[in-house]
Amino acid sequence: xxxxxxxxxxxxxxxxxxxxxxxxxxxxxxxxxxxxxxxxxxxxxxxxxxxxxxxxxxxxxxxxxxxxxxxxxxxxxxxxxxxxxxxxxxxxxxxxxxxxxxxxxxxxxxxxxxxxxxxxxxxxxxxxxxxxxxxxxxxxxxxxxxxxxxxxxxxxxxxxxxxxxxxxxxxxxxxxxxxxxxxxxxxxxxxxxxxxxxxxxxxxxxxxxxxxxxxxxxxxxxxxxxxxxxxxxxxxxxxxxxxxxxxxxxxxxxxxxxxxxxxxxxxxxxxxxxxxxxxxxxxxxxxxxxxxxxxxxxxxxxxxxxxxxxxxxxxxxxxxxxxxxxxxxxxxxxxxxxxxxxxxxxxxxxxxxxxxxxxxxxxxxxxxxxxxxxxxxxxxxxxxxxxxxxxxx
Amino acid sequence: xxxxxxxxxxxxxxxxxxxxxxxxxxxxxxxxxxxxxxxxxxxxxxxxxxxxxxxxxxxxxxxxxxxxxxxxxxxxxxxxxxxxxxxxxxxxxxxxxxxxxxxxxxxxxxxxxxxxxxxxxxxxxxxxxxxxxxxxxxxxxxxxxxxxxxxxxxxxxxxxxxxxxxxxxxxxxxxxxxxxxxxxxxxxxxxxxxxxxxxxxxxxxxxxxxxxxxxxxxxxxxxxxxx
Numbered sequence: 001x002x003x004x005x006x007x008x009x010x011x012x013x014x015x016x017x018x019x020x021x022x023x024x025x026x027x028x029x030x031x032x033x034x035x036x037x038x039x040x041x042x043x044x045x046x047x048x049x050x051x052x053x054x055x056x057x058x059x060x061x062x063x064x065x066x067x068x069x070x071x072x073x074x075x076x077x078x079x080x081x082x083x084x085x086x087x088x089x090x091x092x093x094x095x096x097x098x099x100x101x102x103x104x105x106x107x108x109x110x111x112x113x114x115x116x117x118x119x120x121x122x123x124x125x126x127x128x129x130x131x132x133x134x135x136x137x138x139x140x141x142x143x144x145x146x147x148x149x150x151x152x153x154x155x156x157x158x159x160x161x162x163x164x165x166x167x168x169x170x171x172x173x174x175x176x177x178x179x180x181x182x183x184x185x186x187x188x189x190x191x192x193x194x195x196x197x198x199x200x201x202x203x204x205x206x207x208x209x210x211x212x213x214x215x216x217x218x219x220x221x222x223x224x225x226x227x228x229x230x231x232x233x234x235x236x237x238x239x240x241x242x243x244x245x246x247x248x249x250x251x252x253x254x255x256x257x258x259x260x261x262x263x264x265x266x267x268x269x270x271x272x273x274x275x276x277x278x279x280x281x282x283x284x285x286x287x288x289x290x291x292x293x294x295x296x297x298x299x300x301x302x303x304x305x306x307x308x309x310x311x312x313x314x315x316x317x318x319x320x321x322x323x324x325x326x327x328x329x330x331x332x333x334x335x336x337x338x339x340x341x342x343x344x345x346x347x348x349x350x351x352x353x354x355x356x357x358x359x360x361x362x363x364x365x366x367x368x369x370x371x372x373x374x375x376x377x378x379x380x381x382x383x384x385x386x387x388x389x390x391x392x393x
Numbered sequence: 394x395x396x397x398x399x400x401x402x403x404x405x406x407x408x409x410x411x412x413x414x415x416x417x418x419x420x421x422x423x424x425x426x427x428x429x430x431x432x433x434x435x436x437x438x439x440x441x442x443x444x445x446x447x448x449x450x451x452x453x454x455x456x457x458x459x460x461x462x463x464x465x466x467x468x469x470x471x472x473x474x475x476x477x478x479x480x481x482x483x484x485x486x487x488x489x490x491x492x493x494x495x496x497x498x499x500x501x502x503x504x505x506x507x508x509x510x511x512x513x514x515x516x517x518x519x520x521x522x523x524x525x526x527x528x529x530x531x532x533x534x535x536x537x538x539x540x541x542x543x544x545x546x547x548x549x550x551x552x553x554x555x556x557x558x559x560x561x562x563x564x565x566x567x568x569x570x571x572x573x574x575x576x577x578x579x580x581x582x583x584x585x586x587x588x589x590x591x592x593x594x595x596x597x598x599x600x601x602x603x604x605x606x607x608x609x610x611x612x613x614x615x616x617x618x619x620x
Contacts, residue, residue, distance in 0.1 A: 193481045
């Protein structure tokens with residue numbers, strides 16, 4: 001009796017069995033193929049990084065989500081928890097300054113967090129980084145590419161929820177409060193606890209009418225056509241953020257993709273490196289975003305390169321869950337060649353494979369009935385060549 | 394997909410159920426068959442394109458976080474402990490209660506003070522709340538998680554103090570416990586799944602507006618009489 005540990009895998013890991021493993025690989029390929037049509041080139045980085053690469057600023061959150069281990073020389077390593085930071089490291093240290101760089105990736109990342117729908121602690125991301133490009137043309141390219149990539153994968157019913165980190169920043173700057181109070185406001189907005197936010201602002205001396213206006217502004221859907229007007233009485237920082245979003249939306253209209261986009265200023269990403277527009281993508285039936293991204297103009301500073309950048313990542317497993325399960329039918333069945341004459345079976349298999357057919361063989365004394373049973377259990381078409389009642393396939 | 398428009402709401406069994414049901418009725422979501430006593434745990438109102446899931450209060454944040462329900466009505470106490478990624482949109486005002494640290498009456502000094510000693514244990518349903526209290530006070534104690542009848546723990550020597558929610562304080566008195574400190578308040582809240590909040594924005598905003606109107610009419614104290 002094998003013991004339990006030998007058969008189990010760690011919490012949050014999963015095995016991908018035949019069929020589902022194919023579906024995942026096929027989806028990743030489809031997504032990357034679509035992205036490459038926009039001139040993006042694939043990049044790969046190692047699974048293991050130095051811990052400081054994944055947490056360049058000790059004040060950032062998320063340290064507890066990183067899987068760590070100790071290198072033999074005593075330094076701390078970590079399994080990559082995302083791809084943007086490693087890619088920023090590569091661009092800063094190994095690529096010539098021939099900006100802009102359009103890079104794409106598909107790979108596994110690890111986060112020690114609660115297991116969610118379509119997200120184990122190891123999960124796959126396909127994403128892009130557009131590095132060295134500022135402005136609304138680059139931001140709208142990223143949003144449009146995310147939309148087009150999902151469409152190419154067969155998803156049509158989804159919504160891109162657009163926000164801007166400048167809104168939170170502008171709000172905090174406009175309050176001439178102490179740091180501890182600002183931290184509290186920031187934390188409540190990130191937690192999306194708008195009830196406590198309201199009562200906290202009230203206790204800090206803000207007028208009730210202003211609070212209603214502010215909380216309403218943060219929680220309501222805004223008309224994408226008249227953003228600046230809607231924010232009229234708000235601090236300068238927020239107005240600038242809205243103007244930025246307005247420009248991005250007018251670009252998205254030229255792509256013809258504005259119908260996928262809604263403006264929702266409560267959209268915030270947990271990564272602290274975002275500096276401009278941010279977005280999350282939602283689809284019916286899945287309670288979590290299936291992808292997201294945004295602008296991160298300060299991140300490359302950490303490695304000594306001053307360079308604006310923007311990008312997105314899609315959650316492969318979540319997209320798999322939201323796609324209709326029709327893939328199996330599309331895949332052509334393999335052939336099973338059965339026979340007693342090894343030479344005959346092998347040469348026939350080689351010939352069929354040259355024609356591009358998927359073929360596997362079984363050489364030996366199988367009865368016709370046993371061969372049929374085997375073919376059925378493998379979902380294959382039987383080709384009988386040999387045995388007593390030999391007939392050609 | 395049908396689900397596109399249907400609004401699924403998770404409602405808590407127990408004392409918050411009736412006020413939640415009445416609040417929804419006043420917002421136009423009237424469904425008389427709805428009950429937390431029946432064997433049915435899911436009710437579907439085709440006419441209003443709404444479904445109701447009846448479940449334990451502590452599970453509601455989970456249903457809503459995963460999107461099994463678009464929104465939920467639940468006490469803030471359950472939300473704090475769950476630590477989920479949710480939108481907390483409206484304070485429904487009913488079901489008011491307070492978090493309290495309580496100790497046995499006979500453990501107080503003659504001046505009415507309680508002396509924390511190393512190695513003390515706190516029994517609670519709310520470990521996150523208890524931990525934050527200890528942290529703020531700079532105290533050290535072992536936290537013992539229980540699922541109910543917390544007031545029992547000091548009587549049988551399982552813990553020296555408790556952290557619990559109280560509305561009237563009667564249970565404390567009956568068990569010879571005295572409140573040491575109130576460390577927070579809780580009322581019922583409307584919580585929303587972050588995807589539903591985007592995908593069903595219009596229906597959710599309509600409901601939020603209706604709830605705010607009902608509560609604005611001073612319906613809050615009124616609803617509390619159903620708790």
